[in-house]
Amino acid sequence: MNQAGGLKKGVMMSPAFIVNRNIRRRLYVLMFLLTLFSSNAVWARVSSASEPEKHFLWSMKTRSNTVFFLGSLHVFKGDAYPLAPDIEKAYEASQKIVFETDVDKTQEPRWQGRMMGLGVYLNGQTIAQNVSRGTYRLLEEKVVAAGMQMASFNSLKPWLCALTLSVMELQKLGYDPGSGIDMYFHDKAKKDGKEIIALEPPEYQLNLFTTMDKKEEEAFLRQTLEELEVTGTLARDMQKAWKRGDVEKLDAIMKLSFKDHPDMYERFVVARNRKWVAMVDELARQNENVLIVVGSAHLVGKNNVLDLLEAKGYTIEQR
Numbered sequence: 001m002n003q004a005g006g007l008k009k010g011v012m013m014s015p016a017f018i019v020n021r022n023i024r025r026r027l028y029v030l031m032f033l034l035t036l037f038s039s040n041a042v043w044a045r046v047s048s049a050s051e052p053e054k055h056f057l058w059s060m061k062t063r064s065n066t067v068f069f070l071g072s073l074h075v076f077k078g079d080a081y082p083l084a085p086d087i088e089k090a091y092e093a094s095q096k097i098v099f100e101t102d103v104d105k106t107q108e109p110r111w112q113g114r115m116m117g118l119g120v121y122l123n124g125q126t127i128a129q130n131v132s133r134g135t136y137r138l139l140e141e142k143v144v145a146a147g148m149q150m151a152s153f154n155s156l157k158p159w160l161c162a163l164t165l166s167v168m169e170l171q172k173l174g175y176d177p178g179s180g181i182d183m184y185f186h187d188k189a190k191k192d193g194k195e196i197i198a199l200e201p202p203e204y205q206l207n208l209f210t211t212m213d214k215k216e217e218e219a220f221l222r223q224t225l226e227e228l229e230v231t232g233t234l235a236r237d238m239q240k241a242w243k244r245g246d247v248e249k250l251d252a253i254m255k256l257s258f259k260d261h262p263d264m265y266e267r268f269v270v271a272r273n274r275k276w277v278a279m280v281d282e283l284a285r286q287n288e289n290v291l292i293v294v295g296s297a298h299l300v301g302k303n304n305v306l307d308l309l310e311a312k313g314y315t316i317e318q319r
Contacts, residue, residue: 054245055084056296057319058306062284068094069306069316071296072181073242075235077174080181080243086319094291096283097189099182101205102198111202118210119160126154127161131218138225158221159209166224166231173232182293197283199276199294208268216264242296245318251300258301270303277308284314 056071068090073080082088091097105111121127128136139161140150146168153161189196212220227234234253241249258265276294283290298305306316 054247054318055086056242056245056247056299057084057087057090058299058316059090059319060284060309060314060316062314064285064287066093066289067280067284068289068291068319069299070181070185070291070293071242071299072293073238073296074180074182075170075175076179076181076239077176080179080239081184083181083184090319091185091188091291093289094194095288096195096197096286096290097185098197098199098283098290098292098294099186100199100294101202103183103186106202115206116160118206119157120155121157127156127158128154130214131158131221135218135222135225139221142225142228158217159212162221162224165228169228169231170235173235175235182295185291185293199279199292200272219261220264238296247300247318250296254297254301265301269297269301273298273303273305273308276305277312280305280309281312 058069060067060069070087070090121130127139131139139153142165143150143153146165148168153164156164186196238250238253240246241253258269276298280292283292294305310316
């Protein structure tokens, strides 16, 4: 690795090493960066709302407490910090900090070993035997362009190939999974001794990938391979929208990205939103304030967490 985090041309590194080193805290770190790909020319047609400056932060006042919702981007460049004072104040005012999953558990070698074990073919199978010739040729092309050897990828399943190549591309562009908004507040909450709550176990997130059928897996890999070269543009535009609190822009990206993948949207976003709402409803009945930090994609779009809560009678305000 060079100091900028990019891969040196011609240096072979194990994909297992890459995944464990860069996304070991979150299996789904790049979930939406892998699926939110569209033409930048299309995004440019979506104008920012001419309103007072907002953040990807909402508050829900109840009879007994205040529940804050903060949309996170799981990878960020360092210029995201310092965060806006309103965001820091919401953290300071909260006694409970809620995240999508148990980050500490994903650090355990046993769990990392399970993740890698489920992402590798057994009994001598290879990815070439499980995807079309066209997808395999495209995979080989991208692997070579990244300075890797195809031998390192032959035993990996399509979803793990997709995650590995995406991590490598983002790292090359200077994005760091360790600098994501959720990781920032997770580390801060641990240091400050605040109560940390997980909405779902890491195993659930792992199952989102491992229970895809063969056709879904190949489609996931194919889309990732075809859009790798716009990863930087996507990440930059999402970061800009996040910093402006531009819900319309991020919502537009979501709609375009999942337009041809409604089943994936239901699987990775809506189904989880519905499960989380029941937990948020319970937290809203407690006496202590709560800050809930989840991926921004869960707070925009159809059947997002905020809309589902408003349907239950709660009043929510963007800050």
